[in-house]
Amino acid sequence: MSVLKVNEMFETIQGEGFYTGLPAIFIRLQGCPVGCPWCDTKHTWTLDPAFQTDTQQVLAKTSDSEQYFSADEHKLLSLFEQQQYHARHVVITGGEPAMYDLIPLTSLLIDKGYCVQIETSGTFEIQAHPDTWVTLSPKVDMKGGYDVLDQPLKLANEIKHPVAMQKHIDELDTLLARPVTNPEAMVYLQPISQQRRATELAVNTCINRNWRLSLQTHKFIGID
Numbered sequence: 001m002s003v004l005k006v007n008e009m010f011e012t013i014q015g016e017g018f019y020t021g022l023p024a025i026f027i028r029l030q031g032c033p034v035g036c037p038w039c040d041t042k043h044t045w046t047l048d049p050a051f052q053t054d055t056q057q058v059l060a061k062t063s064d065s066e067q068y069f070s071a072d073e074h075k076l077l078s079l080f081e082q083q084q085y086h087a088r089h090v091v092i093t094g095g096e097p098a099m100y101d102l103i104p105l106t107s108l109l110i111d112k113g114y115c116v117q118i119e120t121s122g123t124f125e126i127q128a129h130p131d132t133w134v135t136l137s138p139k140v141d142m143k144g145g146y147d148v149l150d151q152p153l154k155l156a157n158e159i160k161h162p163v164a165m166q167k168h169i170d171e172l173d174t175l176l177a178r179p180v181t182n183p184e185a186m187v188y189l190q191p192i193s194q195q196r197r198a199t200e201l202a203v204n205t206c207i208n209r210n211w212r213l214s215l216q217t218h219k220f221i222g223i224d
């Protein structure tokens, strides 16, 4: 059993990376110390117990807030039924989900027939069932002072790098050159905050390097 702090749980369409377009249940965990200046989920950063509240209040959220509920894997699975979700794909994101022991939750979900994906910055070792799809979005030189670890680079099924400037491409090249990095990992560039210049850089670099483009498609159509 492992108790997780959940900032949001909702059903939507995966908007990013390899599984773009697939209906998915998102579990957004609370807490992240990495400090990316352009992070689109800053409301998940704090781990202040003052923001703990009850499950129904969190599930009923209509806007971003620091409020979270605590639940173990069995409670989360029972909430899937209560919420009448249809998706067979589960995305565990955050915040930084690898701060938690995800072995009990990922194992239970895989045992129940779900496909499970985690979205992680690579700054903590991943504790998850080996069949979990790992989307690594590496974070280099951010304010929190964390480094990208070897283990997430090894486990990554896809490396989805947020980019706005050439230095981000250079950082990615350095990570791809590390001997531990999974040579089979698919490489995606994701423009930061839909900026025009970031998008141009991502498109041109994808064409030159034969990498893939990840747009945050949910933001273009205004869904969660």
Ligand SMILES: C[S@@+](CC[C@H](N)C(=O)[O-])C[C@H]1O[C@@H](n2cnc3c(N)ncnc32)[C@H](O)[C@@H]1O
Residues within 6 Å of the ligand: 032, 038, 039, 040, 041, 093, 094, 095, 096, 097, 119, 120, 121, 136, 137, 160, 162, 190, 191, 192, 193, 194, 216
């Ligand atoms: C909010 S993070 C949570 C999971 C984990 N902490 C991580 O960084 O991968 C989920 C994804 O959103 C990306 N992301 C966050 N803010 C973004 C932004 N403003 N523009 C583009 N991608 C962003 C992250 O790089 C990551 O791929």
Ligand SMILES: Nc1nc2[nH]cc(C(=O)O)c2c(=O)[nH]1
Residues within 6 Å of the ligand: 012, 013, 014, 015, 016, 041, 093, 094, 119, 218, 223, 224
């Ligand atoms: N639709 C949708 N797709 C996503 N893919 C990754 C997300 C994330 O915040 O981790 C995300 C998200 O917040 N919404």
Ligand code: SF4
Residues within 6 Å of the ligand: 032, 033, 034, 035, 036, 039, 040, 041, 042, 094, 095, 096, 121, 139
């Ligand atoms: S690691 Fe992820 S959640 Fe944390 S600040 Fe960066 S983008 Fe946001």
Ligand SMILES: [Mg+2]
Residues within 6 Å of the ligand: 040, 041
């Ligand atoms: Mg998001």
